[in-house]
Every structure is written in structure tokens, then in C-alpha cells.
Amino acid sequence: MPSRDFEVRQVLKAYRNGIISEQLFAQEMDRLCGSGNGSPQPKASKRPAGLLGVTGDAVLDAPDGLAKLMQKKTYDRSAEDLGNIVALEHVNVTVPDQAKAALFYINGLGLTRDPYMMTGPANMWVNAGRQQFHLPTSKPQVLRGHVGVVVSDYDALPQRLSRISETLGGTRFAFHESDGYIEATCPWGNRIHCFAPATRFGPMAVGIPYVEFDVPVGTAEGIARFYSQVMGAQAARLEDAGGPFACVTAGTGQNLFFRESDKPTPPYDRHHIQVYINDFSGPHRRLAAKGLITQESDEHQYRFQDIVDPDSGKALFTIEHEVRSMKHPLYLRPLVNRNPSQSIVGYSPGEDARNWAMASN
Numbered sequence: 001m002p003s004r005d006f007e008v009r010q011v012l013k014a015y016r017n018g019i020i021s022e023q024l025f026a027q028e029m030d031r032l033c034g035s036g037n038g039s040p041q042p043k044a045s046k047r048p049a050g051l052l053g054v055t056g057d058a059v060l061d062a063p064d065g066l067a068k069l070m071q072k073k074t075y076d077r078s079a080e081d082l083g084n085i086v087a088l089e090h091v092n093v094t095v096p097d098q099a100k101a102a103l104f105y106i107n108g109l110g111l112t113r114d115p116y117m118m119t120g121p122a123n124m125w126v127n128a129g130r131q132q133f134h135l136p137t138s139k140p141q142v143l144r145g146h147v148g149v150v151v152s153d154y155d156a157l158p159q160r161l162s163r164i165s166e167t168l169g170g171t172r173f174a175f176h177e178s179d180g181y182i183e184a185t186c187p188w189g190n191r192i193h194c195f196a197p198a199t200r201f202g203p204m205a206v207g208i209p210y211v212e213f214d215v216p217v218g219t220a221e222g223i224a225r226f227y228s229q230v231m232g233a234q235a236a237r238l239e240d241a242g243g244p245f246a247c248v249t250a251g252t253g254q255n256l257f258f259r260e261s262d263k264p265t266p267p268y269d270r271h272h273i274q275v276y277i278n279d280f281s282g283p284h285r286r287l288a289a290k291g292l293i294t295q296e297s298d299e300h301q302y303r304f305q306d307i308v309d310p311d312s313g314k315a316l317f318t319i320e321h322e323v324r325s326m327k328h329p330l331y332l333r334p335l336v337n338r339n340p341s342q343s344i345v346g347y348s349p350g351e352d353a354r355n356w357a358m359a360s361n
């Protein structure tokens with residue numbers, strides 16, 4: 001016969017994992033620890049002192065932990081909605097020189113070369129938290145906008161970028177500090193806005209929270225309509241001090257921004273972004289009906305590149321989307337991240353790795 005402590009642990013585990021209801025939890029705890037009258041009342045949360053510490057969970061094992069856990073709270077449930085795009089995973093720009101690319105993305109930005117995939121000179125995958133840059137070797141591609149990156153050890157970033165400055169002389173590499181971020185430009189002109197972790201990026205300690213594209217004036221409304229009606233994403237036309245832009249939710253703490261700009265849009269050079277979506281077939285059906293699918297990659301993936309106003313049918317902007325289902329084998333693949341401040345001088349044992357997320361208190 002299982003001991004009472006064992007049963008308590010199992011009931012707590014089932015409750016915390018959402019397997020049993022609060023009412024059943026209360027009844028079971030009452031049966032195991034309380035008066036035994038079977039009443040699903042909050043008093044069931046009062047455990048005998050002898051059972052304190054049985055779970056090993058500091059919150060639950062606190063004297064009033066269980067009572068706090070069962071306190072009625074109200075929540076804004078819509079705040080948890082993501083829309084159909086559940087993750088923006090990689091940005092792909094080809095580069096002509098892997099050594100220079102490594103200097104910029106690995107040594108400068110402090111990101112991590114994927115140790116498992118694309119390990120030869122023909123391509124490099126660069127891990128940034130749970131996101132990546134994909135950098136196949138070819139003539140340079142330049143994203144028409146900029147990429148936001150949350151970097152580890154933000155305070156040390158200027159020093160890291162200074163160290164690669166001389167070696168990258170004669171390229172388009174540059175960096176400067178701006179209001180709340182550091183803009184670093186890769187040797188071929190891709191602009192990266194580097195940030196320290198912040199509330200608006202969720203728990204991200206290192207990663208790609210957004211990609212912002214510069215789009216023609218007057219297109220933000222139609223772009224938001226496209227993502228909302230065709231992709232099933234959360235999208236809206238917004239306006240701030242920088243002018244109108246389309247804001248698209250692209251994951252937890254992640255966005256695609258399309259900011260209106262009166263500067264001429266450079267020709268599209270086939271760089272791409274990759275997103276995971278939940279409803280995979282709905283957008284495919286709608287894109288196919290408009291003749292917008294450009295590649296049927298495999299059962300888990302298709303591509304499109306034209307963003308078209310659903311109302312007018314007018315093409316507003318071009319950026320290839322590699323669209324993957326959540327059944328894609330690479331979905332939620334764990335990515336290795338390093339501590340960029342680790343050094344052979346003053347080496348700290350046990351501090352080589354970095355978590356992509358901030359520690360929660």
C-alpha cells in the first residue's frame with residue numbers, strides 16, 4: 001500500500017500538471033491530510049505540519065504554499081494568444097566569406113556556431129538563443145531593413161566589436177551606439193540592432209526578437225490585412241514616432257515589423273526568413289488560391305514571397321517566407337548557446353554555456 005506521503009506527492013504532481021481539477025485536488029488533499037469529510041473547500045489546503053517538505057518544491061513546501069497556490073486569481077486570457085505564427089526561427093542571408101562572417105556573428109555579436117549542423121565551409125548556422133542566422137556561402141545578400149538581436153553580456157558588446165574592427169577594415173562593418181541599442185553592420189551591409197534583455201522581449205536572454213522591414217509608404221495597412229486574413233496571424237497597422245508600420249506577432253516576444261519608409265526599396269535579392277505556423281493548411285490554401293506558393297518543399301514546408309493586399313490584390317512587398325508546420329522535424333530543436341565572455345584568461349569553470357532565457361525569480 002502506498003504511503004500517505006507518496007500519495008500526496010502524486011496528487012500534487014497530477015494537479016500541477018493539469019491532470020486533475022482543482023476540485024478533485026481539494027478532495028484528495030482533504031482525504032489524505034484533512035478532516036476526511038470529503039468537502040472540496042479551501043480548508044483542504046491546510047496540511048498537517050508533519051507533511052511539510054514532502055514535495056521538495058520550495059513554493060509548495062512553504063507553510064502557506066498550498067493555500068497560495070489555490071488562491072483564486074483572474075487572468076487576461078487573451079494576453080496569451082499568439083495567432084497562427086508560433087515562432088520566427090531563422091533569418092537566411094548568403095555571405096561570400098565564412099571567416100569574416102564568423103568574426104562578425106560569433107566573435108563580434110557573441111553568438112554561437114551550431115556544432116551539429118552545417119559545420120563545413122559551404123554554410124554556417126549561427127545560434128542566437130532559440131533562433132538562428134543561416135549563412136550559406138554565396139554572393140552577399142542584404143536584408144531590406146534590420147534584425148533585432150538580444151545579446152548576452154550587452155555591456156561587453158562594444159569591446160567585442162572593437163576587437164574585430166581592424167580585421168574587418170575595408171568592408172561595410174561598422175557599429176555605433178544609439179538610444180537603447182547598438183547598431184552593428186555586418187561586412188556586407190546587414191544591419192543588426194543589438195539589445196540587452198528587456199521586458200518587451202519576454203524572457204529572452206539571447207535571441208532574435210524581431211525583424212523589421214522597410215516597406216513603401218502606404219503599404220502597412222494592406223500588409224497587416226495579408227498577415228491577418230491570409231496567414232491567420234495577429235497583425236495590425238500601428239503608428240509611433242517613426243511613422244506607420246504593420247506589427248505582426250511571430251512567436252512569444254517575437255514580431256515581424258513592416259515600417260513605412262520613403263526611401264527607395266532596393267531590388268529583392270532572395271534572402272529569406274523562416275516561420276513555424278500552427279494552422280499549416282489554411283494559409284497554404286489561401287496562398288495557392290492567389291497563385292502565391294513558390295515552392296512545395298516537402299510535407300512539412302512550403303514557401304511564398306509576395307505579400308499581397310487581400311482587398312486590392314496589389315503586391316506590396318517581397319520577402320521569401322520558409323513556412324514550416326509544427327510537425328517539422330526541426331521544430332523545437334534544442335540549440336547550444338555559449339557564454340561569449342568566457343576567456344582563456346580568467347576562465348570560469350562551469351560557465352561555458354548560456355541559457356536562452358532569463359532566470360525567473
Ligand SMILES: [Fe+2]
Binds near residue numbers: 090092134272273322
Ligand atoms: Fe531557410
